Amino acid sequence: MRRALTTYARRGLHGQTVEVIARRILAGEIAPGATLDITALQAELDVSLTALREALKVLAAKGIVDARQKRGTFVRPRADWNLLDGDVIRWQFAEGADPRLLDKLHEVRSIIEPAAVRLAASRATDDDLTALDGALDEMAAAKGHPTAAVAADLSFHRALLAATHNELLERMEVVMETGLAERDRLVHGGEPHDDPVPSHRAVVDAIRVRDATAAETAMRGLLEKAVRDVEKVRGKKGNR
């Protein structure tokens, strides 16, 4: 059930190096098109050239930087970044994040999930349903424990995507994961929430009886509630 938060290995000195450079770029501190001063970075971060290069290879693999002989290592245009990469999404939230990112993530989620429940309704196996029930139990048990509630929410949505039996849809998890967690973080601290279990159970029940339309409707209900929750918090905090 437990899952790694990052794809690349974050262990060791080298992992920190990746994080530091990535956050600088993602926060806009180093702008697209700018060439990285390798020697300065090396001195500042106090790492060897080899270690630094390995860190940059990770960023290159995610489309963030590119190294060209004689021209240097530079930040690629944002259009080339692998925004569907879990690490890239996470780094964006780290600092100076565009608040609209959350809306964009939600937009993707509200495209994927209604379609996903339809597929789940036609393809879910007994194991999938067991996993979904498990997530509901987890959600019920998490009442009053914000961290556990977020984890349960993620479990539910993961189980749902898994029930589509389409690997690619399943991996959309990374897009939703951070958004979901961020939303939960934002929303918590508001008034105590109404029990999320019934609304989620409605989705599972519809999948169980293979009623795609009912499942989709129930899911759209969840999505609308998510929007209302965020709007409520934003309104309170005076954000637009």
Add this chain to the structure above:
Amino acid sequence: MRRALTTYARRGLHGQTVEVIARRILAGEIAPGATLDITALQAELDVSLTALREALKVLAAKGIVDARQKRGTFVRPRADWNLLDGDVIRWQFAEGADPRLLDKLHEVRSIIEPAAVRLAASRATDDDLTALDGALDEMAAAKGHPTAAVAADLSFHRALLAATHNELLERMEVVMETGLAERDRLVHGGEPHDDPVPSHRAVVDAIRVRDATAAETAMRGLLEKAVRDVEKVRGKKGNR
């Protein structure tokens, strides 16, 4: 307009090393869970340890391998792979590809694109429409030139996703790109095709007049045609 095919830098000896190892893993030659014999690989590919390690960093960044001290470098379970990464998708098609991958890609496409045209209908700017018209022109000019036709098709779908003004949706391009290209490759060689321009123009026209429903309908028509084309070819070739 031209765009890099890979995200990581494929230049140099190192780039080849990544490709070789990636393809072996993606083709199943090195199974998930297996530990890589670094020294053997080094000898076989005739590269230095450093170069090999940098290549492995690229794969690590895409969630394909993980290196743990004392335990070795091993292939991560497929569930951890960044399947939404353009390189990973491309590598899967390279050899021994699961034919169902194409169906999965199409499934994602048929979820994303109808939703995308709805958004495009409400958000497309004049520039977006110009880009779409340009893609239609390209498509018209490409008549009889398979390669150019594929390129034009890709331009169209890219312009469409761009018109949603959601970066994340825009990056779904990588998921569709390879699938689209692969489908076109598969389908060409069949009988001469009917002109694709009118059906695509219908989508653009609906977007221009901001008729989301008409745009969605037109898009679903395109998607169904895509399915029929592939089925026709598969039936002919005796594939199931």
Add this chain to the structure above:
DNA sequence: TAATCATTAATTAGTAATACATCTTGACAG
């Protein structure tokens, strides 16, 4: 005996110095 803690060994992580390959720039010739 069973639990705990220290030792060992295997393997990746990191350093450093150096040589190599290749791309860009710009000079020069046609």
Add this chain to the structure above:
DNA sequence: CTGTCAAGATGTATTACTAATTAATGATTA
């Protein structure tokens, strides 16, 4: 004005080494 070639800058790769991490093993102690 255009193509070719040389120089130099800079990323790429090699080598050899040391450090850190951790699974497994064995010793010690309750």
